[in-house]
Amino acid sequence: MEARITLQVDGEPRTLTVDTRTTVLDALRDRLDVTSPKKGCDHGQCGACTVLLDGRRANSCLTLAVAHDGAEVITSEGLAGGTPDGELHPVQRAFLEQDAFQCGYCTPGQICSAAGIIEEAAAGHPSTATEDLQAEGGIDLSDAEIRERMSGNLCRCGAYVNIVAAVRQAAEAAAARRGGTPDPEVPVVADSPTAESMPEHPEERA
Numbered sequence: 001m002e003a004r005i006t007l008q009v010d011g012e013p014r015t016l017t018v019d020t021r022t023t024v025l026d027a028l029r030d031r032l033d034v035t036s037p038k039k040g041c042d043h044g045q046c047g048a049c050t051v052l053l054d055g056r057r058a059n060s061c062l063t064l065a066v067a068h069d070g071a072e073v074i075t076s077e078g079l080a081g082g083t084p085d086g087e088l089h090p091v092q093r094a095f096l097e098q099d100a101f102q103c104g105y106c107t108p109g110q111i112c113s114a115a116g117i118i119e120e121a122a123a124g125h126p127s128t129a130t131e132d133l134q135a136e137g138g139i140d141l142s143d144a145e146i147r148e149r150m151s152g153n154l155c156r157c158g159a160y161v162n163i164v165a166a167v168r169q170a171a172e173a174a175a176a177r178r179g180g181t182p183d184p185e186v187p188v189v190a191d192s193p194t195a196e197s198m199p200e201h202p203e204e205r206a
């Protein structure tokens with residue numbers, strides 16, 4: 001069975017006819033040539049396919065496209081385009097400055113997740129690492145919080161230490177901006193669309 005759907009992909013409406021079993025990931029990569037979300041495991045286990053779906057991070061390999069007709073899909077390449085001057089998103093710059101990748105295969109998913117968790121924490125959504133469930137003004141992203149919230153994104157290269165540093169840098173900048181005291185030396189996280197162990201590497205696709 002087929003269905004005609006429209007997805008708002010990185011700010012652009014894209015209409016296509018899909019088999020109703022088509023995932024968002026396959027629609028993006030195979031039908032729309034949007035290849036920044038990577039297919040690693042295709043089973044929801046590696047996070048390489050993470051996108052922001054109506055502002056919330058989601059494993060696009062587990063998500064049926066037909067269930068999200070009209071939805072906004074932001075990929076890591078769309079995050080860059082989301083800034084007024086077309087510069088890299090601050091989370092992307094933090095990854096560069098902290099050298100938070102090696103081969104880069106997991107990086108688009110890591111970046112989408114990082115943008116997502118910064119907004120989730122700011123909105124007060126707790127994780128299992130959250131100690132103060134009554135915290136006002138959002139939850140501070142400690143290293144433990146970052147590790148817990150990013151734990152669905154695996155990195156075969158083991159770049160985790162620098163990934164944590166990059167997310168911390170972007171989160172601190174976002175917190176400073178929300179508090180009205182932006183540090184000009186620290187990249188500021190622009191508004192995102194709404195807002196541990198070494199893994200076995202899944203099969204790789206370009």
Ligand code: FES
Pocket residue numbers: 038039040041042043044045046047048049050059060061062
């Ligand atoms: S490809 Fe989606 S979680 Fe691995």
Ligand code: FES
Pocket residue numbers: 100101102103104105106107154155156157158159
């Ligand atoms: S940087 Fe290579 S998989 Fe993460």
